[in-house]
């Protein structure tokens with residue numbers, strides 16, 4: 001029996017290690033007052049319905065009133081959710097969270113007339129309004145982003161029918177969620193000490209990294225044994241989801257589901273195709289990495305369950321929170337004094353909730369709202385992974401700071417497509433800094449492998465998912481039934497092609513499609529891969545001090561959603577419809593793979 005380390009209660013955590021939410025609201029009473037005010041604004045917004053097309057002035061006033069409501073809601077929302085996250089067992093803040101969730105749902109329903117009313121204004125009239133009313137100018141891009149897909153918007157009655165079927169359309173993904181999160185029962189396997197552990201998706205992700213081969217093998221086989229028993233049901237839920245995507249796209253006169261998904265984020269489809277082409281062209285690099293893994297682990301046969309165990313043992317570096325902040329500041333100094341001043345501001349003003357306590361939400365995030373500082377939630381442990389997490393979340397926080405201080409509220413947030421670029425760029429800068437300052441071969445090998453594993457999991461693996469996702473949507477569009485056997489057959493071959501000849505593509509892995517929640521998110525995964533590659537390119541430019549690289553990067557951080565994501569990245573120096581940024585990322589992967597091969601062969 002191991003003794004369970006007792007976590008402190010929330011009120012036992014030293015104040016200096018908690019976030020200071022009085023900068024959002026001075027007290028809970030102030031929150032209550034603001035909440036009541038948002039509820040009143042929400043009531044008043046119903047009178048705005050039907051006014052947007054009346055005149056240029058009316059359009060401007062109505063948009064302002066709607067955006068003011070969103071802005072005020074955001075602030076009460078983040079206060080309640082951060083209070084709830086710091087101790088989810090506290091009934092007072094559970095109540096706050098429930099209150100803001102319900103208010104947010106009401107606001108969203110009450111304001112659902114916004115897009116249809118703007119689309120109902122005929123294009124000439126809209127252009128005239130924008131021309132006549134100088135105060136409307138600021139909303140030009142916001143209105144454009146609503147009207148740009150006008151050709152795909154149906155008659156109001158047809159849109160209402162499709163919207164009303166929304167719950168029914170969610171059945172496949174809800175059923176998958178219920179099955180995957182609660183109904184599936186996985187077997188009991190043995191851990192490193194020979195003690196029985198109940199397998200679950202969460203426990204699996206830990207056991208598959210075990211250095212004890214029999215543990216990770218048993219976890220792999222046990223997990224897939226369960227999925228295999230339900231493969232026909234899981235094929236049915238995934239098929240149902242794909243059919244829904246295809247149906248909604250077709251109803252809106254899109255060529256296919258991908259065209260619709262990408263048009264709604266204003267990303268050209270060529271970004272997706274270029275990613276898949278380039279990753280395929282560089283698969284030999286992944287094959288080399290897999291071969292190195294086999295050699296270092298000293299295995300006659302490398303199996304799929306040998307892909308996640310650390311190659312270089314336990315992390316040789318450890319940092320206290322104070323040391324981590326100091327290291328992060330040294331690494332990020334290359335971003336220039338202005339960027340660094342915001343890092344210091346975040347580190348020194350209690351914007352971070354540092355340590356774990358009873359009831360605190362797990363994981364890490366960067367949050368806050370337009371009218372608050374950026375806040376970070378961490379669950380600090382003294383290791384290298386946590387230094388990376390700090391640098392990652394601080395990348396989001398500084399991005400938020402620049403956006404919120406340089407854009408009006410309407411553009412004061414950034415699109416998902418560019419969000420992870422800011423955080424991953426910081427991680428890459430940390431990697432480069434550590435490689436420049438650490439000379440011990442063991443330490444260097446650990447850092448290089450950390451980078452290569454991240455690259456493998458984000459660029460190669462997510463692109464493999466993207467390729468599969470597009471295949472099943474196309475197959476369904478062509479009338480092919482998405483059965484378990486058909487999907488497993490394709491996935492098994494795809495997996496063998498990605499990982500190459502040094503690994504045994506175990507039959508179980510062909511079923512991996514059946515357990516990936518992201519396949520229910522309608523063309524989402526490719527953004528992980530494009531974001532990681534874009535960050536590799538940008539951090540490279542900054543580290544090499546290419547002219548204007550830093551300035552252009554900070555302009556990207558300042559731009560929020562004032563332009564389409566693809567144009568924002570173009571201004572930062574990357575044309576994501578072209579292969580160059582991906583080729584650059586693969587070059588970095590190759591250099592680091594070379595060095596790791598060299599180090600480990602000694």
Ligand SMILES: [Zn+2]
Nearest residue numbers: 392396420423
């Ligand atoms: Zn992130």
